[in-house]
Amino acid sequence: MSKRQLSMVMDLNKCIGCQTCTVACKTQWTNRNGREYMYWNNVETYPGTGYPKNWMELGGGFDEAGDLQPGVIPNLEADYGVPWDYNYDNLAAGEIMTPNVEPTWGPNWDEDAGAGVFPQDNYFFYLPRICNHCTNPGCLSACPRDAIFKRDEDGVVLVDLDRCQGYRYCIAGCPYKKIYFNPKISKSEKCILCFPRIEQGLPPACAQQCVGRIRFVGFLDDEESQVHKLVHKHKVALGLRPDYGTQPNVYYIPPTEAPPKFDAEGRIIEGSNRVPVEELEKLFGPSVHDAIKTLKAAMKERKETGKSELMDLLISYQHSEMFRLDNNYYHEVAKEKGEHLLAPVDERYVKGKYTSKLTHFKAAH
């Protein structure tokens, strides 16, 4: 467990599935150098196969006794989808636009399909997913080389590329399948919670670009932070699949607002909700019932009195009200350690315990 924990809350009532976060992350980090197939941030349709395909059935995480469960490493063609591209350069010469790889699978292959019968009770909602920067990460526990570490100052889970040997047990160990094998460098890579931005007081790219303004970012122990209030004070933000036992630090406001169902004649069934609460319980655990009650009560209070602290918090009239970051904190941490900001190193091995001299990557500037 780290000293402090940086955390993100995503309000699923507001997510419109526009993939702007996906694109922000992709252009920032994963459109090059062997990461082309990876989505450190993806938005999947729930219910659906998700990304990678059926990730919830691929094992990993911990059982109730705390034992790491074996898992399966997804296949590029079948489970992630091979990225394809088109012959744009030759279109002017009269070629027909054709992909360079026959697309057979990819993220969002089943976008907006959902479940149920149209128009009676079909439903879906969007589930944006990044690395959960877990308090008890499955990837870290699975690594036989101590190559994955959790930063003490903010709990961000990172891969030490100097130590990583590309064994891929981390992928089997992560129940969210949010760590990926980079075939170009033969090492594992994952969401870094945009720590170079965070250290400068900027929110991660996915949160900064979010059109629906669904993402709150801050320190969980900071009582003034939005994430603290949503997770600990109002208890309306819940971790995804808490049954995996990794104690995820990305939290979700469950989707409470869905249209009612229709009967066979197309009439509204009053008081019904298309999103089955059992599905929400599967995703967010039994506390989802209390969270929904709290959210409904706050909406009612707002309607009746015009006032609600929780609603104000969720609405966030200014985008800046969604983030509470502190670059001074990072400057102090760096000063304390005598390190350059933006040069994270795994301190357990930095002193060259087993070699006379270790090479590490220099700071970017």
Add this chain to the structure above:
Amino acid sequence: MNTLVKSITAISAVTASLMASNVEAVKVSDDVTKLNPKSAIWSNAKFADVMLYPQTTMKMNDKKANAKNANNKAKKAQVAAVYDSKNITLMVKWPDATINKQEGFNSKSYDMTKTDTYGDGFAVQFASHFEDATKLPYVGMGSDGREVVVYLQKYVGRIFEPNGNGDVEMQVNRKQTNYFNDQLVAYDERVNQLGHKDYQRAFVSAGVRSMTEIKDQTAEYNMRLMYGTDGWIGTITRPLTDAYTDLNKGAFPMVIAAWDGSKMNRDGLKSLSSWFSVDLEESGNESLVSELNSSPKGDIANGKQVAADNCAACHQFPENDFAPYTMAPGMFNIGGYATTGYLKESIIDPNAVVVPGYNRNAHRNTPWYELDNGKRISTMPAFDWLDEQSMTDLIAYLKTLKAGE
């Protein structure tokens, strides 16, 4: 390995050494750094059989790979050594029915790129210190205070390691460069040159998790890999003496390990030998050779009973596997890769060598050790009270626990 050559000529006749698992190194006047697996000199070398056993002390967490490796058999490797006044070259031949490569990266298309292929490979391990042959480092890449140096060669396609050289502009997608036509071709070529084709590494390690790559050019070595008729032939050349170990002491211990890519082998999913001796022509360290080639004599049936009474509550045994696998190291192949000295030491003083690969966080209810000021304290109680006969019988029994060929 610079090129993968299918050898057309049969490997030279094998001269099995009289003593099992003792490699008699041959001193030659030629420079052994120039040798490759096809060099004529190998016909004069003395090959010894070394058995490799499936690693079953620790269970890995890859479901598919575990299924493929559930019934692994032992493999018979052959090892020979030649040396000159400064350097030593060892040859390792091991059976492997298929050539498996970890696919590298195709910069133009993802067609050829794979995320779940694994390469065949081998590793050679030397002890940093081996004055006391009964207290060698743990066979699984050393242990606290008992460091080893490990050399690894794998069959891996072209990969591009982050190198810290600041050439990040060569890491972008080719379509995002401002190059066209000839310039783009030149860019591709420059990128291509940054890739490594030869996946060979040297590590220092004091226990599986601590393995750290030597990147400061202080380890001089060269490895070569070639597929023979029905298996791989690997060689490793290194100085007899360097900063990591001094092998020039009459005899030295070593360990070899092999990975089979077709079985998704990597890291702990491997076959490995016990410590075995390499005897140089010069005299010295005879005690090491005799220690590593002695076999304990005892009443195996009684030893099995001692194990059932004292050990099986925590350790899994071939016919006694009711203990949870996370409780303690598995004993299925312990006789294959543990030395008599290690077994005895671990029974009497479990804290002397605590199997370091175990991740306590992965199994928090069954920690194999507690940490006391950074020192690992084994959760196993000392069995120093066992009488001499029980101890001898127990060790004799443990030495029989190994997979068949």
